[in-house]
Amino acid sequence: MINILVIEDDISIREIINYNLSSKFSVLIADNAEEGLEICQEKKIDLILLDWMLPGMSGLSFLRTIKKRDLTSSIPVIFITAKHEEEDKLAGFTSGADDYLSKPFSHKELMARVEAVIRRTYPEKFSKTLNYKDISVDLQSHKVFRSKAEIKLSPKEFDLLKHFLISPKQVFSREQLLDKIWGLDSDLEIRTVDVHIRRLRKAINLEGFSELIRTVRSTGYSLD
Amino acid sequence: MINILVIEDDISIREIINYNLSSKFSVLIADNAEEGLEICQEKKIDLILLDWMLPGMSGLSFLRTIKKRDLTSSIPVIFITAKHEEEDKLAGFTSGADDYLSKPFSHKELMARVEAVIRRTYPEKFSKTLNYKDISVDLQSHKVFRSKAEIKLSPKEFDLLKHFLISPKQVFSREQLLDKIWGLDSDLEIRTVDVHIRRLRKAINLEGFSELIRTVRSTGYSLD
DNA sequence: ATTAAATATTACAAATTTATTACCAAAATA
DNA sequence: TATTTTGGTAATAAATTTGTAATATTTAAT
Numbered sequence: 439m440i441n442i443l444v445i446e447d448d449i450s451i452r453e454i455i456n457y458n459l460s461s462k463f464s465v466l467i468a469d470n471a472e473e474g475l476e477i478c479q480e481k482k483i484d485l486i487l488l489d490w491m492l493p494g495m496s497g498l499s500f501l502r503t504i505k506k507r508d509l510t511s512s513i514p515v516i517f518i519t520a521k522h523e524e525e526d527k528l529a530g531f532t533s534g535a536d537d538y539l540s541k542p543f544s545h546k547e548l549m550a551r552v553e554a555v556i557r558r559t560y561p562e563k564f565s566k567t568l569n570y571k572d573i574s575v576d577l578q579s580h581k582v583f584r585s586k587a588e589i590k591l592s593p594k595e596f597d598l599l600k601h602f603l604i605s606p607k608q609v610f611s612r613e614q615l616l617d618k619i620w621g622l623d624s625d626l627e628i629r630t631v632d633v634h635i636r637r638l639r640k641a642i643n644l645e646g647f648s649e650l651i652r653t654v655r656s657t658g659y660s661l662d
Numbered sequence: 663m664i665n666i667l668v669i670e671d672d673i674s675i676r677e678i679i680n681y682n683l684s685s686k687f688s689v690l691i692a693d694n695a696e697e698g699l700e701i702c703q704e705k706k707i708d709l710i711l712l713d714w715m716l717p718g719m720s721g722l723s724f725l726r727t728i729k730k731r732d733l734t735s736s737i738p739v740i741f742i743t744a745k746h747e748e749e750d751k752l753a754g755f756t757s758g759a760d761d762y763l764s765k766p767f768s769h770k771e772l773m774a775r776v777e778a779v780i781r782r783t784y785p786e787k788f789s790k791t792l793n794y795k796d797i798s799v800d801l802q803s804h805k806v807f808r809s810k811a812e813i814k815l816s817p818k819e820f821d822l823l824k825h826f827l828i829s830p831k832q833v834f835s836r837e838q839l840l841d842k843i844w845g846l847d848s849d850l851e852i853r854t855v856d857v858h859i860r861r862l863r864k865a866i867n868l869e870g871f872s873e874l875i876r877t878v879r880s881t882g883y884s885l886d
Numbered sequence: 887a888t889t890a891a892a893t894a895t896t897a898c899a900a901a902t903t904t905a906t907t908a909c910c911a912a913a914a915t916a
Numbered sequence: 917t918a919t920t921t922t923g924g925t926a927a928t929a930a931a932t933t934t935g936t937a938a939t940a941t942t943t944a945a946t
Binding site: 879 | 921922923924925926932933
């Protein structure tokens with residue numbers, strides 16, 4: 439889980455940010471720089487959203503402090519500025535990893551910036567491939583391989599295989615699969631799952647390769 | 663990796679430079695010219711950032727020394743000067759490869775100068791062209807080639823292709839492409855992307871060349 | 887061996903998704 | 917301003933995927 443520290447004195451902006459980010463990340467709040475520094479010390483913070491204009495200790499001195507300390511120096515920072523004009527001043531202090539966001543910002547902008555910085559800084563956290571035995575699914579390119587051979591799957595087949603790969607060996611009932619792959623509100627024949635399993639099997643069981651999907655009678659299916 | 667030697671006595675400027683450059687380059691620091699000379703001898707330096715006003719050995723004599731020695735004579739130098747006026751005096755000593763930077767400078771300026779000098783001096787290490795398979799995009803001249811054949815693209819087609827070339831094989835959803843190419847706040851039909859993909863395909867799929875843009879059904883497109 | 891229940895297989899029509907085209911508006915260029 | 921190029925939309929065609937139902941096969945218990 440990614441921990442984001444938000445340092446912002448304006449309660450309404452704080453709440454907007456918290457509301458938007460907390461669906462995907464764990465959010466910590468500080469309403470001044472001193473409190474922010476304390477939190478940085480106590481918890482492992484992955485990203486800081488920093489209001490550039492703070493009462494008391496300024497954003498600039500906060501930045502200097504965390505960049506000086508080894509433990510915190512590599513945490514990326516997104517600056518929240520009031521106007522576009524500020525960007526020039528900021529320019530001198532930001533590193534390549536950092537970014538800024540001008541008020542007012544939309545949900546889309548906020549999320550895009552945060553996600554971009556996180557992807558850039560922690561590429562390894564966004565695991566790109568799922569592997570099990572000789573099968574691998576590359577989530578970035580959406581490609582599936584059995585050993586070296588590429589396998590073409592339809593969207594539902596891909597989702598199904600991906601779901602199995604997240605928890606290999608676990609048996610999923612047909613109901614569970616319908617809920618997860620098709621959505622809770624889908625209203626399909628339960629036997630539809632059988633047909634899709636059949637299609638997935640046909641696609642991945644290339645000549646000379648072993649069966650990967652196990653039928654657990656009266657229970658469901660698993661990747662095994 | 664590019665090694666940059668920074669010779670600067672002012673600790674705060676040194677830190678700003680180090681902070682900014684270290685995200686992209688390997689940075690070595692000297693706080694006087696003598697130390698700088700030593701480092702030049704020991705390590706392979708690709709670029710020197712030299713403060714023109716140094717205590718002890720001056721920037722000028724440092725420059726003369728390294729230009730005299732074979733091993734170091736072709737290292738490009740960016741001079742850091744206090745005022746714009748200095749530029750005239752400098753002009754007499756700089757070679758075509760060199761450049762200067764006046765204090766105070768922004769992150770943007772610093773990076774732009776450094777990258778420009780490096781591109782100029784080591785075009786092979788830092789080419790401004792994107793390549794994938796037989797397609798290449800020159801970002802400087804905005805020219806696109808399929809093998810040897812030049813391809814003419816409209817602005818949107820160019821942006822689209824460029825975006826694909828930055829992350830080949832990665833699948834982008836139509837939403838992502840709209841956000842990246844058209845901007846977060848654009849309010850366009852999602853199917854507009856299809857039409858542009860079609861146009862780009864038509865433009866780059868010259869007779870006898872393979873399809874480069876892959877459709878990933880229900881997901882998006884990728885360069886592949 | 888018989889039987890009932892569960893699963894596998896198949897074929898087909900419907901639904902979904904993408905490709906292609908033409909057209910008009912907007913923007914760039916001469 | 918006139919002309920050309922580019923860009924966005926909607927309509928239609930084409931392709932692929934999906935859900936279902938019917939039938940066959942397998943499994944396990946008696």
